[in-house]
Amino acid sequence: MSALLEVRNLQVRVEEREILHGLSLTVNKGEVHAIMGPNGSGKSTLSHVVAGKPGYEVTGGEILFKGEDLLKMDPDERAAKGVFLAFQYPVEIPGVATMTFLRTALNAQRKARGESEYSTPDFLKKVREVAASLNIPQEMLRRGVNVGFSGGEKKRNEVLQMALFEPSLCILDEMDSGLDIDALRIAADGVNALRSSERAMVVITHYQRLLNYIVPDFVHVMSKGRVVKSGGKELALELEESGYAQFEDQAA
Amino acid sequence: MNLALVKPTMDGAASDVFTVARDRLPGKGPVAEVRQAAFDDFIQKGLPHRRIEEWKYTDLRVLLREVAPLAAAPDQAALDRAKEVVTSLDVNGAHRLVLVDGTFAPQLSDTTSESGVTVQTLRAMLENADIAARADLLRTSVASDAMISLNAAMATDGVVIDVAENAAPGKPIHIVHIATQSKAAAFTRSLVKVANGARATLIESFVAADGTAGYQAHDSVVLWAGNGADVQHIRLVEDARDAANIATAIVTLGERTQYRAFNLTSGGAVCRYQAFLRFGGQNTHADVNGVSLLNGRQHADTTLVLDxxxxxxxxxxxxxxxxxxxAHSVFQGRINVHPDAQKTDARMMTRALLLSDEAEADNKPELEIFADDVQCGHGATTGALDDSLLFYLRARGLPExxxxxxxxxxxxxxxxxxxxDEALRDVAIATAERWLAARG
Incomplete structure (x- = not known):
């Protein structure tokens, strides 16, 4: 069986500066991987490159998703194939109602996959169910995308989309940043509800705290653009004790 | 130092436009005299060019080059072609008044009378010797401009609408301009009087029958809104992609009047919409909004002068x-606050979105304030689509x-x-959607 996501020896530059120096990572269906590491270790760069954000130059290596070359696809093709990036800082889009955005995005993905578009009543029913489970009031869905949302509301809106689009790979970029403990719990509960044997998750975080709520199967430590150590969930606790400094020398 | 005196010169062709058309223009005697005087003014000024401050960004000598010959009165074939457009353009429930190539077409118009609304044609009024002041229908005191003069000289027809005191007609009035003759010019002039306490919605559409190319639409609207009147004024310019649309609105507002205007330009090769608004009574409010959607080599200019x-x-x-x-967008907004106009609150905000490196937007806000207790503000921004927003949407599956x-x-x-008005808003949104769809 081929892996869901296979990152092989990935080298990435941003404006003449190499950020990732040969990163490899294999994620199978049903697994939850945590990627930890200090600021500037390249965690977010990895998530951006997998999602297809412009501005990154891949100078070496490859990324396979379901056996296909992901780097050849546009960001929207990747989304339709099942890649979902939950943004660290979800953007505000004034003038585009959340409901319109959700329907346009979902139907664009379905169309790209050759599936029929959702009818309005079916769509509304689905959104209402998911929104209710995440404590997202209907009023929020009528507002512009993320406009005037609190940090917690923005992250819940990301989880709402994850639940609606049913991706096979979810990348959560620093989901805990800017959230208080209650907001974090609600968002994490939403994510946990989406764990399944058909879906994989990559949880990028700076702190171990998030991993108390979303318990990973594997933990990878990144430093200076490489994975320097991999292990089970206990590795996260170990890091909390000893910090990242021990890996700085290994990566150099 | 030698300074060459730049004298606006018009070649023979421009004078011919009037000479050739004169006998076909409605109205004799005083009307003909006003036309001649207006045309003399136009010839003296010539087509506006970049050294005329108000036309700095829209040089008609370059963009228009010449005034096209007057369109012939529409024949049956022209009316048949116009009819196809009317059907596709119908604003639900509107009182429709159609002008084909500058001539009122009763066959295509809604002639059922509505209580409180009187509609006459400009042509009939100009030709009616019983109306002593008929020549005034072509006079304009508010603004002096070559294109207003040309319009007065050449106007063949238009509608003259009276909305009676305190009337509140249920239907919007929809003036539809349809061009069916290529390389010809239509000159229309409409006058709308909304009496004290009345409510009215005026819609103007500019379109062409399929296959009509290289024409010019020259239009003027003179609108009075009385004390306590409430007027909505929507313009939808969807002319053919190689056409010109040169239009003027002259608006006079009374006391406690509400005037809400919206201009949408998505068609035409060269468009100029100039609106002159005069606040003639206290406690009046005006919203003058607009959207231009331009691509290819389109040039659209919206110029507002608020007094x-x-x-x-x-x-x-x-x-x-x-x-x-x-494409090239121009917005000029001038607010004149006269010495007596204390407590004026005037705001202007213009934003341009440039989708290509060659696109151009010129914004020129001007405030001229002679009163000391007023609030006036303006802002202008120009920029591209936000890459971070685009990426977010694409990461959610939306193609570029x-x-x-x-x-x-x-x-x-x-x-x-x-x-x-929700129905009108939907009409404007649908127009924008058509433009976006045509972008591919």
């Missing part, structure tokens, strides 16, 4: 331009064009939201 002549009036201008390819379309709709949405 706050009396105290306690408020005005708000919101203008948005979306400019693609090598769809992501752009959604952001463009959001960008123009704020100005569209100002259209109070």
């Amino acid at each position: 706050h002549a009396v105290p306690h009036c408020t005005s708000n201008e919101v203008f948005r331009a979306v400019v693609d390819d090598s 064009k769809e992501a752009q379309a959604l952001l463009i709709q959001a960008f123009v949405g704020e100005a569209m939201e100002s259209i109070a």
Whole structure:
């Protein structure tokens, strides 16, 4: 069986500066991987490159998703194939109602996959169910995308989309940043509800705290653009004790 | 130092336009005299060019080059072609008045009378010797401009609408301009009087029958809104892609009057919409908003001149331009606050979205304030689509064009939201959607 996501020896530059120096990572269906590491270790760069954000130059290596070359696809093709990036800082889009955005995005993905578009009543029913489970009031869905949302509301809106689009790979970029403990719990509960044997998750975080709520199967430590150590969930606790400094020398 | 005196010169062709057409223009005696005087003024000024400050960004000598010959009165074939357009353009439930190539077409118009609304044609009034002041229908005192003079000289027809005191007609009045003759010019002039306490909605559409190319639409609207009147004024310019549309609105507002205007330009090769608003009574409010959606080599100019002549009036201008390819958008907004016009509150905000490197947007806000207790403000921004928003939408599965379309709709949405009437707002939104769809 081929892996869901296979990152092989990935080298990435941003404006003449190499950020990732040969990163490899294999994620199978049903697994939850945590990627930890200090600021500037390249965690977010990895998530951006997998999602297809412009501005990154891949100078070496490859990324396979379901056996296909992901780097050849546009960001929207990747989304339709099942890649979902939950943004660290979800953007505000004034003038585009959340409901319109959700329907346009979902139907664009379905169309790209050759599936029929959702009818309005079916769509509304689905959104209402998911929104209710995440404590997202209907009023929020009528507002512009993320406009005037609190940090917690923005992250819940990301989880709402994850639940609606049913991706096979979810990348959560620093989901805990800017959230208080209650907001974090609600968002994490939403994510946990989406764990399944058909879906994989990559949880990028700076702190171990998030991993108390979303318990990973594997933990990878990144430093200076490489994975320097991999292990089970206990590795996260170990890091909390000893910090990242021990890996700085290994990566150099 | 030698300074060459630049004298506006018109070649023989321009004078011919009037000479050749003169016998076909309605109205004799005093009407003909006003026409001649107006044309003399036009010849003296010539087509506006870049050294005329008000036309700095829209040089008609370059963009228009010449005034096209007057269109012939429409024959049956022209009316048949116009009819196809009318059907596709219908604004639900509107009282429709159709002008084909500058001539009123009763066959295509809604002639059922509505209580409180009187409609006559300009042609009939100009030809009616019983109307002593008929020549005044072509006179304009508010603004002096070569194109206003040309329009007065050449106007063949138009509608003259009276909305009676305190009347509130249920239907919007929809003036539809249809061009069916290529390389010809139509000159129309309509006068709308909304009496004290009356409510009215005026819609103007500019379109062409399939296959009509290289024509010119020259239009003027003179509108009076009486004390306590409430007027909505929507313009939809969807002319053929190689046409010219040169239009003037002259608006006079009374006391406690509400005037809400919205201009949408998505068609035409060369468009100029100049609106002159005069606040003639206190406690009046005007919203003068607009959206231009341009691509290819389109050039569209919206020029507003607001005269706050009396105290306690408020005005708000919101203008948005979306400019693609090598198109060119111009917005000029001038607010004059006269010495007596204390407590004026006038605001103007214009934003342009450039979708290509060759696109151009010129914004020129001007405030001229002679009163000391007023609030006036203006702002202008020009920029591209936000890459971070585009990436967010694409990461959610929207292809590039769809992501752009959604952001463009959001960008123009704020100005569209100002259209109070939901049905009319939908008409404007549908026009924008057509433009976006045609972008591919």
